[in-house]
Amino acid sequence: MVDWPRLLLQRLGRHASAAYAISIFLGLALPQLAAAMRPAIPITIFIFIMLAFARMNLPGMKAVLTAPKRLLIVLGVSCTLPPLVGYLFLHLPWFRDLDPGIQLAIAIMASAPPLMAAPVYAALLGFENSLSLASLVLGMATTPLLAPLFTNLLAGAEVPISPMALAERLFWFVGTGMVGGLILRRIAGQARLQAVKLELDGIGVLMFFLFAIAAMDGVLDATLRDPLLMLTMLALSCLFCVLNFALAYAVFRPFGFDDRFSASIGIGLRNMGLLIAPILAIVPKNTFLYFALAQIPIYVAPVVLKAVKARLEPEKAREPRP
Secondary structure, three states, rough: OOOOOHHHHHHHHOOHHHHHEEEHHHOOOHHHHHHHHHOOOHHHHHHHHHHHOOOOOOHHHHHHHHHHHHHHHHHHHHHHHHHHHHHHHHHHHHHHOOHHHHHHHHHHHHHOOOOOOOHHHHHHHHOHHHHHHHHHHHHHHHHHHHHHHHHHHHHHHHOOOOHHHHHHHOOOOOOHHHHHHHHHHHOOOOHHHHHHHHHHHHHEEEEEEEEHHHHHHHHHHHHHHHHHHHHHHHHHHHHHHHHHHHHHHOOOOOOOHHHHHHHHHHHHHOOOOHHHHHHHHHHHOOHHHHHHHHHHHHHHHHHHHHHHHHHHHHHHHHHHOO
């Protein structure tokens, strides 16, 4: 008997790059489900955290940690570069009159840790992603401490919750996800998790699809009502991602191409959802709309990064191996 669910997950896992890009537009095409799915945002993010920690490449992590210089550089850039770019965005003359909700969204984006899918994207592009994964793990571990601090410094009075309360919510949200992932890894075992790699990739795509539907709540109506505002928010979120990636790629020039490119992915793509999820019920409308539009560059990133890699990759690295 054919196991159709497993075959579907395997197919999604094999074509994850294209599936990520398609899922965001499918999410936009299903506005009638968006409002009902909105409570699923924290659930999908929690599952992302668990899967990331359950599937950690421990040998690769250990290799990175035994020679931590590059990891510390990446972590330092990850913690400081996006907030600096966010500060620039919020203080340039033509951005000072932005809606307070948009200013808060930019502050959240600048304070967020690397995207949990960043190591997955790196692996899909053919990179060894241990450095990217190690910086993600440490970045998430520091999120409850640093993210509320940077968000408050950048947005100030616009933050709808105290830094201490946000830190506490993030601590429990991130911490339980990390522990849950490690427990899953312990129960299932690394060999079994590796054997179902494609299926887990497919589950990741499905979670992204559900997340996309939920995140698109109100986007279509707002676009029809005020297309210029929505285009402005989309342009700002895309510019933020591109600028951070480009600056990180320049900073990481001493690294080899693989580490340079894969580490830059995590600097450019930030996990706004991790900060939005604990305060979903109290974020201003325009903050949520910006967060929704900021998912578009994230979802199309694998396709775009594949083209960027082909352009930037050294000629020798492109030669087929014997």
